[in-house]
Amino acid sequence: MPVQVVTVALLIILTVYLIRKFIKLFFDKTSFLDEKHEETLMHFANQVTKVLGLIIFLIYVLSHFFDLTKFVTGSVVVAGSLALIFQHIIRDYIMGLTYLFERQIHLGDYVIINGNRQGKIEEISMRYLKIRQYDGYLYTVSYSSITELQNGNRGKRRVNESLVLNYRQNPDRAFKVMEEVAQICNEKYGEYLLKDENGIPLESFKFNQITELNVDFRGHRYSISGLVNEADFVEAGKKVRYELAMAAYKSDLMMSESLSTIQ
Structure with missing residues (x-):
């Protein structure tokens, strides 16, 4: 039995290897999917074949100790x-x-x-x-x-940053501060924005008002977004977060509190 188990294990490993090689060869010889989607499918196929190989091996080992037909039907x-x-x-x-x-x-x-x-x-x-x-x-x-x-x-990169403010924060005042932040971002970081052939931003930084209520039972979410160039996505996000933090500090906005702090 130990020899049979080792033999079956080696056969399963070989089969999984050949299946993966075949899938890779298939994608190498075809071009009806983009490279990123092919890479994702390959990664997912590796996960599936590994799990299936393990399941088949366990079923084989269990078949030496149980009557699987009666076991399954009952x-x-x-x-x-x-x-x-x-x-x-x-x-x-x-x-x-x-x-x-x-x-x-x-x-x-x-x-x-x-x-x-x-x-x-x-x-x-x-x-x-x-x-x-x-x-x-x-x-x-x-x-x-x-x-x-x-x-x-998926085609465009949208920076979407937000502040979660306390329930007791006056929304009218928060709206005014967030509108000012959006304007500051357009003035200081306009070069990050994605533009059309005429150099006009497709979507400038804008305040989206309250985008979510009752965030983790702590407060409301106020967000700012804008379409930016792919290469500038990370840097633009950092700049917008900085402006939001600075505005919250200067305007003394009431940030949300954790449940432990409230208690």
């Missing part, structure tokens, strides 16, 4: 219970396939997840994304927890 209730237990994992897989085949995300894309996590996609697995944030931390998010996804690589 375990409908167990399977249903497991499906309920692992419903979030199943949902992750389904949503991952949806994001992939609808071409909503690719490796290397700059994305904003749920409005508060942003960075570059470094890994796309069957259940989650790994995003390298601007502070250097690697953020892992499951597909089922994604409620909002903004992709900055």
Whole structure:
């Protein structure tokens, strides 16, 4: 039996290797998909073949100890219970396939997840994304927890920065300060804006008013956005964040507080 198990394991490893080589060769010989989408599909295929290979190996090993036919046919209730237990994992897989085949995300894309996590996609697995944030931390998010996804690589790059202000902050005063910040950004950082053939910005920095209420039970979100050049996206975001922080300091805006601070 140990010899058979090792032999089957080696055959599975060889099969997975050949499948991956075939997929890579197929993409190398064809050109109906763009390079970034091919790279994403290759990465996802590597994840799938690894998991399938492991499952097949486990089934083979278990078949030496159980009658799998009787076990499977007599375990409908167990399977249903497991499906309920692992419903979030199943949902992750389904949503991952949806994001992939609808071409909503690719490796290397700059994305904003749920409005508060942003960075570059470094890994796309069957259940989650790994995003390298601007502070250097690697953020892992499951597909089922994604409620909002903004992709900055889908044609245009939009800087979208915000302040979460306290409930007790007067909105009229906050509106005035944010409008001034948008004007300052247009005057100081206009060279970052994406322009048409006549040199006119496609979308200047603008105040989007209150974009979200009751943010984590702490306050309201006031945001500023603008279309910028791809190469200037990171730098433009830093500049806008600086102007927002400076405006909050000078105007003494009431920032949101954590629940622990309030208590």
